Amino acid sequence: SYSQLILYPWGYTDQPTDEDLLLEQIAVDMSELIQAVNGNVYEYGQAGELLYVTNGDTTDWTFGIYGIPSYTIELPPDYELHGGFFNAEKDIQSIFNENLPAMLYLIDWSIQNSTSRQDTFRRIKQRPKERLKVKNKIRFKQDSLGGQGAQDRQYKKIKAQNLKPKTEVRSTSGVKSKRKNASKNPYYRGTKKKK
Incomplete structure (x- = not known):
């Protein structure tokens, strides 16, 4: 938590992967499954573009080394005033329930599209x-x-x-996000893809 997002590689850059369409389609499917439970919308996109650039991310490593579609799910709330990083105990079960269909889908997708260990090593x-x-x-x-x-x-x-010469001064003042309450989340960079 928090941000209510589905993030996929790359996180270390805002440049897309060669498998961006596949990663996005799986994220779309997961977002729709979550939304079907109770109406909560999880936006989705490449981590380095949608949220912020990071390094040492496990999803980048598993995707980069093994080619495994990997995701980070940022749980609710979508901004700090609704609890930020600390969800209320009464909300935990509903957050679990809304994410369960998406996780089961991802597990099923992984089983249907898995390769043998030997194939994985050959590909690497x-x-x-x-x-x-x-x-x-x-x-x-x-x-x-x-x-x-x-x-x-x-x-x-x-x-x-x-x-x-480094004369460029970057400022975020005046930048508006299309995302509801985005200005209240200091980590949110904006949105590219929204369902």
Whole structure:
């Protein structure tokens, strides 16, 4: 809790995954199942775009390494004045009840679309191996397809960006969200997808 959201990878960036349509469709289905219980609407979208950018997220890891569609469910309320991170004890059962059909759907979807352990390892093995390289205290991902040239291009691009004058001042004042009561949730960045 809190925000009443269904979030999927990526969380570390606001750029979509190659499987964005699949991740979104599963989230749409889960949102509709939750709403059917008692009318509560859970918005859905890519975590890094809908809520905020984060790192070290388990959903990014399970999706990035194993290709497993992974989700974070932000429970009610949708803003702090309705309890924030601490739900009232009397609300716990209803929150459980509204989320149960979506969780059972996700379990069923996972069973129907699972692969054997051997297939999973074969799929992972076919992906380019990545490792981090450090050059002038900047970390770079280098894969077997990019080689040293890709690393050098990435380094030059970052170096050029760092040399640009930093005169831009970002302000969130005056920014309006389409989401009801969004201004009351300090963590909410806005909405892209809404059912």
